Amino acid sequence: MTNLFIDGGAGTTGLEIEARLAGRTDISRIELPEDRRKDAAARREALNEADVAILCLPDDAAREAVALIDNSRTRVIDASTAHRVAPGWTYGFHEIEPDGRARLAAATRVANPGCYPTGFLGLVRPLVAAGLIPADWPISVNAVSGYSGGGKAMIAEFENGDTDTAWRGYALGLAHKHVPEMMSHAGLSVPPLFAPAVVHTLRGMIVEVPLQLAAMPGRPTPAALRAVLEAHYVASPIVRVMPAEALAGLTIEHAAGTDRLDLFLFASPDGGQVRLIAALDNLGKGAAGAAVQSLNILTGQDETRGLTL
Numbered sequence: 001m002t003n004l005f006i007d008g009g010a011g012t013t014g015l016e017i018e019a020r021l022a023g024r025t026d027i028s029r030i031e032l033p034e035d036r037r038k039d040a041a042a043r044r045e046a047l048n049e050a051d052v053a054i055l056c057l058p059d060d061a062a063r064e065a066v067a068l069i070d071n072s073r074t075r076v077i078d079a080s081t082a083h084r085v086a087p088g089w090t091y092g093f094h095e096i097e098p099d100g101r102a103r104l105a106a107a108t109r110v111a112n113p114g115c116y117p118t119g120f121l122g123l124v125r126p127l128v129a130a131g132l133i134p135a136d137w138p139i140s141v142n143a144v145s146g147y148s149g150g151g152k153a154m155i156a157e158f159e160n161g162d163t164d165t166a167w168r169g170y171a172l173g174l175a176h177k178h179v180p181e182m183m184s185h186a187g188l189s190v191p192p193l194f195a196p197a198v199v200h201t202l203r204g205m206i207v208e209v210p211l212q213l214a215a216m217p218g219r220p221t222p223a224a225l226r227a228v229l230e231a232h233y234v235a236s237p238i239v240r241v242m243p244a245e246a247l248a249g250l251t252i253e254h255a256a257g258t259d260r261l262d263l264f265l266f267a268s269p270d271g272g273q274v275r276l277i278a279a280l281d282n283l284g285k286g287a288a289g290a291a292v293q294s295l296n297i298l299t300g301q302d303e304t305r306g307l308t309l
Ligand SMILES: NC(=O)C1=CN([C@@H]2O[C@H](COP(=O)(O)OP(=O)(O)OC[C@H]3O[C@@H](n4cnc5c(N)ncnc54)[C@H](OP(=O)(O)O)[C@@H]3O)[C@@H](O)[C@H]2O)C=CC1
Pocket: 007, 008, 009, 010, 011, 012, 013, 014, 037, 038, 039, 055, 056, 057, 058, 059, 061, 079, 080, 081, 113, 114, 115, 148, 149, 150, 151, 152, 153, 282, 283, 286, 287
């Protein structure tokens, strides 16, 4: 039996995790009353009582939660950005590294990935590791998220009529908080140029990396890229490399409502250009699905338990 505390459990990611844990008999829960859920003393007690604590908090509150833990037993899965490139933390996206799962299973401090980095790293990390994308190659990342990616505040903005925009580009200062995480875990020596946008749909995410293969060292072929990705994810029940057949279109709804990460590769007729595209749900494999997957691995369960695939 695992004693679990979700700090920030009343937020968007926390409630999504809750839904995925329904009916679990291997997990007992520590819950705080509504009027004490932000009380540091109550949280300290709950965090130290827990076998596993999942943090679904803003970054500062996540750092505070970790500081409140004063025992060596409580294991932490942090959904926030606070610890994703911090020393001593194990990155939760185990599928991108050959030894990732074993390291995750043994970890006491797990930093789960951001929603955008999940799509980006799923596409790019195996190709950098295989030497098909040079570590210093200038990569662009064009991405679109559902508005639940901004948590309760952005959901309220879009659903209360404070905005009626269909598409809004942001992070126009080219310094989004996910860039260090993308660069570090991809193994790149230069920051990717990240261009995110939010659209007027609740959930879903598309992350695209266009590559001018003809200009790259060794002129890698689309088939070589596909072969690396297919071999890398062959055993994953969650990350799928989608078939090469032509699609009329790819929508942001493609993987919405699931915990999958679907990877596509579209090539030009001469093979000189490729569009690598990841489709996921920002709240699924991008957040709550990934958190439950990490919890399953930490507690020796099937990693897909409670997930929708
Ligand atoms: N939404 C997404 O798609 C993704 C989110 N994440 C990350 O997960 C974390 C949570 O995000 P999300 O669920 O979207 O955000 P929300 O704003 O929806 O939820 C955050 C929750 O934390 C609570 N909270 C804030 N400060 C404290 C505190 N000091 N002590 C206890 N609880 C506190 C909030 O309380 P209150 O209800 O009163 O506001 C709220 O319930 C963030 O770090 C986010 O970056 C990661 C990947 C994707």
